[in-house]
Amino acid sequence: xxxxxxxxxxxxxxxxxxxxxxxxxxxxxxxxxxxxxxxxxxxxxxxxxxxxxxxxxxxxxxxxxxxxxxxxxxxxxxxxxxxxxxxxxxxxxxxxxxxxxxxxxxxxxxxxxxxxxxxxxxxxxxxxxxxxxxxxxxxxxxxxxxxxxxxxxxxxxxxxxxxxxxxxxxxxxxxxxxxxxxxxxxxxxxxxxxxxxxxxxxxxxxxxxxxxxxxxxxxxxxxxxxxxxxxxxxxxxxxxxxxxxxxxxxxxxxxxxxxxxxxxxxxxxxxxxxxxxxxxxxxxxxxxxxxxxxxxxxxxxxxxxxxxxxxxxxxxxxxxxxxxxxxxxxxxxxxxxxxxxxxxxxxxxxxxxxxxxxxxxxxxxxxxxxxxxxxxxxxxxx
Numbered sequence: 001x002x003x004x005x006x007x008x009x010x011x012x013x014x015x016x017x018x019x020x021x022x023x024x025x026x027x028x029x030x031x032x033x034x035x036x037x038x039x040x041x042x043x044x045x046x047x048x049x050x051x052x053x054x055x056x057x058x059x060x061x062x063x064x065x066x067x068x069x070x071x072x073x074x075x076x077x078x079x080x081x082x083x084x085x086x087x088x089x090x091x092x093x094x095x096x097x098x099x100x101x102x103x104x105x106x107x108x109x110x111x112x113x114x115x116x117x118x119x120x121x122x123x124x125x126x127x128x129x130x131x132x133x134x135x136x137x138x139x140x141x142x143x144x145x146x147x148x149x150x151x152x153x154x155x156x157x158x159x160x161x162x163x164x165x166x167x168x169x170x171x172x173x174x175x176x177x178x179x180x181x182x183x184x185x186x187x188x189x190x191x192x193x194x195x196x197x198x199x200x201x202x203x204x205x206x207x208x209x210x211x212x213x214x215x216x217x218x219x220x221x222x223x224x225x226x227x228x229x230x231x232x233x234x235x236x237x238x239x240x241x242x243x244x245x246x247x248x249x250x251x252x253x254x255x256x257x258x259x260x261x262x263x264x265x266x267x268x269x270x271x272x273x274x275x276x277x278x279x280x281x282x283x284x285x286x287x288x289x290x291x292x293x294x295x296x297x298x299x300x301x302x303x304x305x306x307x308x309x310x311x312x313x314x315x316x317x318x319x320x321x322x323x324x325x326x327x328x329x330x331x332x333x334x335x336x337x338x339x340x341x342x343x344x345x346x347x348x349x350x351x352x353x354x355x356x357x358x359x360x361x362x363x364x365x366x367x368x369x370x371x372x373x374x375x376x377x378x379x380x381x382x
Contacts, residue, residue, distance in 0.1 A: 015342035023371035026381035036362020044074040048146035063200040088135035097130035108257030121263035137178040151199035161273025164246025168276025172249035197247030206288035238336040248326035253278030262324035280328035291345035304332035334376035
């Protein structure tokens with residue numbers, strides 16, 4: 001109420017920004033700097049093409065970044081159309097789509113099957129999603145992309161089932177093979193195809209850079225975008241609820257056997273389709289957010305941990321948000337409610353497992369991206 005009074009009287013609320021530091025002032029290891037410089041040089045020389053389908057169709061201005069800014073950092077945008085995704089889906093046979101669904105079942109994914117497609121998940125809906133999965137992979141390969149982003153809402157919502165299960169599959173190293181029409185070869189065999197949920201380029205940029213860093217370090221490459229939903233104290237930590245309709249890879253839950261596929265809520269998804277749900281496993285994460293503000297680009301990043309909450313708390317967190325969607329319960333030391341809400345440049349955040357913060361910072365700085373490190377981790381790099 002004191003802050004509300006301050007805003008009513010002055011028109012603004014002042015927050016302490018001590019949780020942020022200019023990353024160029026931090027000390028990075030020689031090994032991290034070398035990796036970052038080498039990766040940045042490769043990005044600038046060979047490019048990382050970002051395939052964005054129908055940018056802005058969800059009305060998110062913070063998901064749109066100037067093409068000139070992206071080209072300058074070696075990550076040019078390829079603007080695609082979602083109608084082409086629908087056309088490509090029509091070229092995928094029922095047999096190929098069913099084969100991919102069979103693969104998921106064999107891997108142990110659990111499906112909440114029903115018979116009434118208006119409110120329940122049906123096999124026909126998921127088969128259509130399997131066609132989208134194949135189509136997206138082939139478009140990715142055809143255009144030489146480093147990532148692809150499907151907004152779904154609002155362009156596809158009245159045309160086909162949800163894209164969310166597709167997105168989780170693409171972002172996972174362990175996924176069904178897709179062969180190229182042009183070459184007959186498997187596309188990115190055994191490796192994730194980076195997908196930035198909702199066509200949000202502010203997620204796609206860090207996802208691609210993190211994917212490449214993980215690959216260079218021989219680590220699992222999976223990343224995902226999450227919405228920052230809400231948070232509260234759990235024991236002695238402020239634990240955020242990160243939740244997203246799609247994009248989260250099953251590897252983050254511990255594999256396909258820990259993955260649950262529910263029908264997407266009918267209010268948002270009238271044509272149905274499955275989610276890619278699960279509870280993210282405990283472990284250290286690196287997080288990031290790329291943005292453009294007042295004509296300038298930037299990257300915020302840090303580290304944190306996914307924590308395991310007790311069954312009652314988990315149940316309540318899911319039911320208070322959207323229980324059909326994947327969840328990560330995340331603690332970011334020094335980046336609690338006030339800190340995040342005062343400076344975070346979106347309700348979106350990217351995460352991947354393992355501490356690659358120094359390498360990410362080194363890469364961003366070498367690409368000329370102004371970078372800030374947030375939270376207590378900054379104190380370990382001074």
